[in-house]
Amino acid sequence: MSDGGKIEQRPLFGPFTETVPQGQAPLFPSRGEAAREVVEAPKPCRENEWLGISRLDELRPHILSCRACGLRDGAKGVVFGEGDPHARIMFVGEGPGRTEDETGRPFVGRAGQLLDYALKSIEFARPDVFIANIVKCRPPQNRLPLPPEVQACLPNLKAQMRILRPKIVVLLGALASQTLIHPSIRVTRDRGKWFTKEGVQYLVTFHPAAVLRDEAVKKRQLLDDMRSLREKWEEIGRDR
Ligand code: URA
Helix, strand or coil: CEECCEEEEEECCCCEEEEEECCCCCCCCCCCHHHHHHHCCCCCHHHHHCCCCCCHHHHHHHHHCCCCCCHHHHCCCCCCCEECCCCCEEEEECCCCHHHHHHCCCCCCHHHHHHHHHHHHCCCCHHHCEEEECCCCCCHHHCCCCHHHHHHHHHHHHHHHHHHCCCEEEEECHHHHHHHCCCCCCHHHHCCCEEEECCEEEEEECCHHHHHHCHHHHHHHHHHHHHHHHHHHHHHHCCC
16 A cells, blocks of 8 residues: 555554655564564553653652652753643653753753754744653763663653653654664664554654754754654644
């Protein structure tokens, strides 16, 4: 079946489907048990404790008091995330940088300004979406969060997603894409691709900080991905 230049979604391991652009090879032709193990990590119990929480403002104090990993010790505070508490589009980055740590707000430094610009290019603004990160506390010297830190923080993001129930999640960069889709994602190769999991559409794109390092090539691609987001939103996102 053809769908606007795409071929039929292919079943993946686990609950994912992959939309394969016409003429391109599928990213996940078939996967064995090893891949299944990576994806199906045991459910941390914090997520279950919070099942009764149905509003982001009720969840906030739980996340702000999180001490599940050592990152909180080196950070000024916890960056919960911000935006429309009923947003149907969620953006997920990596983790707070210095400016975010100082202000308690996600994506407010140079990368955040580029994200604002990208949103504006498709006539969205911050208050139309919800912006969060894989880890909520700034890693020292802005290093990449370590796998145990990601695992420790993931219940926080999962709880936010359970409450928000976004229809579309935009994955900014490798950490978000590899954590929420699959470790084999490579952003340079896979940006612009859509994945579906449990009724939610995931778009892989560049982290704005990566675009700042290579604007000549990546800015145009980021804006192309934003256009794809807008189209998807027109197609499925408007209805609550
Ligand atoms: N980079 C991120 O990944 N998140 C932020 O909030 C800021 C910069």
